[in-house]
């Protein structure tokens with residue numbers, strides 16, 4: 001199964017992608033997570049990316065396309081993958097097509113998560129991320145058993161530098177301008193499955209699995 005999870009920041013892409021990944025045994029390919037790793041490692045690319053991420057703007061297409069191409073060519077992506085947070089622009093979607101053609105693969109579906117803007121702000125300001133394993137929590141909607149400690153690995157939870165209200169507004173604008181047009185882009189190929197992302201985490205998960213063909 002080769003799928004894209006598409007939706008505004010805070011719509012639940014990462015939460016759902018991690019669950020589907022574990023359930024179906026296919027990797028989650030998150031450009032946000034890969035960029036944050038590069039930032040932590042302090043690579044020149046990471047340092048440049050951090051400035052863009054902190055401002056709420058997108059990192060350059062060439063950079064993210066390069067990261068994804070390398071990742072999709074790895075053996076664990078052979079049976080399928082979940083793209084989370086990529087593509088985010090039409091040029092990225094075009095580059096993905098070229099890349100998949102080169103690998104002899106086709107997309108099976110684009111899962112489009114619909115969530116209100118107000119809910120998104122509430123979700124992102126309450127989001128806490130594990131420093132060690134990347135697991136996602138929410139202070140109210142999905143709290144860890146022990147405050148600020150990851151249930152999975154015991155790592156410390158933190159608030160991302162870009163999860164501040166002013167930056168979130170900017171990211172929502174960027175989404176509307178640059179990413180939302182991808183819904184029509186993939187509708188032309190009849191790949192889009194729309195999911196009501198306002199439901200609880202478990203219900204959203206069930207509907208995604210059904211939309212992915214129950215396998």
Ligand code: ADP
Pocket residue numbers: 008009010014031032033035052053054056057058059060061064084085086087088092162171
């Ligand atoms: P969220 O989960 O809130 O949508 P991500 O973790 O996916 O956020 O992305 C965080 C930031 O990383 C984005 O605001 C952007 O700066 C950068 N980024 C992630 N994926 C991409 C991409 N495909 N293209 C350009 N920038 C990206």
Ligand code: ADP
Pocket residue numbers: 007008009010011012013014015016123124126127128136137138139141142197198199200201204
């Ligand atoms: P995205 O990857 O699209 O930016 P996340 O998966 O990181 O979104 O979710 C954003 C925040 O909202 C996280 O703190 C997560 O725990 C919480 N969350 C995710 N899905 C739901 C949901 N269906 N209902 C309530 N909170 C949710």
Ligand code: ZN
Pocket residue numbers: 130131132133134135150151152153154155
């Ligand atoms: Zn953890």
